Amino acid sequence: MRSGEGVVREICVIGGNRYFGKRLIARLMAAGDRVTVINRGSSAPPAGAIHLVADRNDENSLEKALGSRTFDVVIDQVCYTPRQAEIARRVFAGRARRYVMTSTVEVYEYEDSAALVREDAVDPRTVAVDLELPWDDPEFLDAHYGEGKRQAEAVFARTRPAEPAFPYVAVRVAHVLGGDDDFTGRLDHYTDRIRTGEPIAVPAVNHPATYIHVEEIADFLAWAAGADFTGPVNAASHGALTTEELCEAVAAHVPEGGTVFRSVEVGEVSPFSFARSYGMDNSRGTRLGFTFGESSEWLPRAVAETLGKDN
Template identity: 85%
Template sequence: MTTGSTEQDRGEEHYGRGAVREVCVIGGNRYFGKRLIARLTAAGDRVTVINRGSSAPPAGTIHLVADRNDENSLEKALGSRTFDVVVDQVCYTPRQAEIARRVFAGRTRRYVMTSTVEVYEYEDSAELVREDAVNPRTVPVDLELPWDDPEFLDTHYGEGKRQAEAVLAADPAFPYVTVRVAHVLGGDDDFTGRLDHYAERIRAGEAIAVPATNHPATYIHVEEIADFLAWVVGEEFTGPVNAASHGVLTTGELCEALTEHLPGGRTAFQAVFRAVEVGELSPFSFTRSYGMDNTRAERLGFAFGKAREWLPRAVAETLGKVN
C-alpha cells in the first residue's frame, strides 16, 4: 500500500516526516483488528497500537498503554505524537467518541471509526440499505445514558455506535470515515461463538429458535474486512461507508454450509427451525432485514467478493476443518 506524492508532500509539510505513513490503531488486538495491523505493517506503515495493556499488540508495532475512556490517560500516553490516520476499532459510545474527538484534534489528518450494520436497526426495509438511510447529523446524542454499564451497552450496541457517529458528525475535528461493517464470518479465531451455536444444535438434532419471519443479512469475511479497512486507510473520502460482501445469506444457508463440515455430512442436519414469538433467538436470525448496499464503496474503488463463494471457506475455518 503506497501513497501518492501529493499525499506524501502534505504529510511532510504538516508533520515534518518522510514517506513512512504513521497510523494509530485503538484496540485491534484480535480478530480482524490484528489482521488489519498485519496488513499495515507489511505495507511499510509505522503502526502505533493503543490498548489497556492486557495483551501485547502484534509484533512490529509501537505499543502505548492507555484507557481510552480516560481522557488524561490517553493524552499522557500520546504525548506529542501525531498521525496521518487513526483507526478506532473500539469506539462503542458517544462518550468515547467525545474523548477521541478532543484528544485527536490536531493530532491526525484523518480518522477512521469502525462502526456496524446495527446502526440500521430501525430501518425496516426489504431493500439493501444505503448509507443515507442513517444520517448521523440527525441522530440525537444522550451522554447521560448509562454507557459505562456493560449490560446496557450490550443491549444498546447499535444505538451506541449510532450516537458515536453523531458526535463526530456534529462537530468534526478532523476528516473522518465511519465504516459500517456487516456481520463478520470466518477465521480460526472467531471468538463470538455464533456459528458454533448452530453447529452444536445440528450435531445434537436440537431445535434452532428463529423469528416467525426470519430475514436474511449481508456478511463479510474476516480477511475481506481487514482488506477493506487497510484500503480505507490509504484513501481520502469521508463520511459513512458500508462494508459488505455481495449477496445476502439466510440462517438456513449458514446451517447447510455447516453440515458439509460436520460428521455425517447432510445427514447431520436433523435440527429444525422453531419459530418463536418471544424469548432469545439464535444468532444470525433476524426480525428485520440487515442487508447493506455496498455501491458507494465499490464506486470509490473497492471490489467485494461474493458471500456464497467464500461461505464454505469461512465455515471450515471456524470449525477448524481447513485442510
C-alpha cells in the same frame, strides 16, 4: 501520503489486537506503515509495532501516552459510545489527518426494508447525542450496542461554528464470518444443534442478512485508511445469506447430524436469524474503488476455518 510512494505513513490503531483487528495491523505493517497500537496493556501488539498503554476512556491517560505524537490516520476499533467519541475527538483534533471508526450494521437496527439499506438511511448529523445515559454500565451498553455506535458516529460528524471539522470515516461493518479465531461462538451454536438435532429457533418471518469475511474486512479497513473519502460507508460482501444457507454450510461438516428449525413468535432466537430486513447496500464502497467478494463463494471456506476443518 500512501506508503509505497516513498513516505512512511504514521498510523495509530486503538484496540484491535484480535480477530480482524490483528489482521488489519499485519496488513498495515506489511505495507510499510509505522503502526502505533494503543490499548490498556492487556496484550502486546505484533513485533515492530509501537505500543502505548492508555485507557481510552480517560482523557488524561490518553493525552499523556500520546505526548506530542501526530498521525496520518487513526483507526479506532473500540469506540462504542458517544463519551468515548467525545474524548477521542478532543484528543485527536489536530493530531490526525484522518480518523477511521469501526462502526456496525447495527446502526440500522430500526430499519426494516426489502431493499438493501444505504448509508443515508442513518445520517449521523441528525442523530441526537445523550452523554448522560449510563454508557459505563456494561449491561446497558450491551443492550444498546447499535445506539452507542450511532451516537459515537454523531459526535465525529458534528459541525459547530467554533469547532473545526473532523475528517472521519465510519465503516459500518456487516456480520463477520471466518477465521480460526472467531471468538463469538455463533457458528458453534449451529454446530452443536445440528450435531444433536436440537431445534434451531428462528423468527416466524426470518430475513437474510449481509456478511463479510474476516480477511475482507481487514482488507477494507486497510484500504479505507489510505483513501480520502469521509462519512459513513457500508462494508459488506455481495449477496445476502439466509440462516438456512449458513446451516447448510455448517451441516456439510456434521454429516451425522440433522437440521431442525423451530419458528417462534416471541422469545430468543438463534444468532444470525433476523425478524427484520436490514441488509446493507455496498454500492458506495464499490464506487469509491473497493472490490467486494461474493458471500456465497467464501462461505464454505469461512465455516471450515471457524470449525477447524480442512476445506
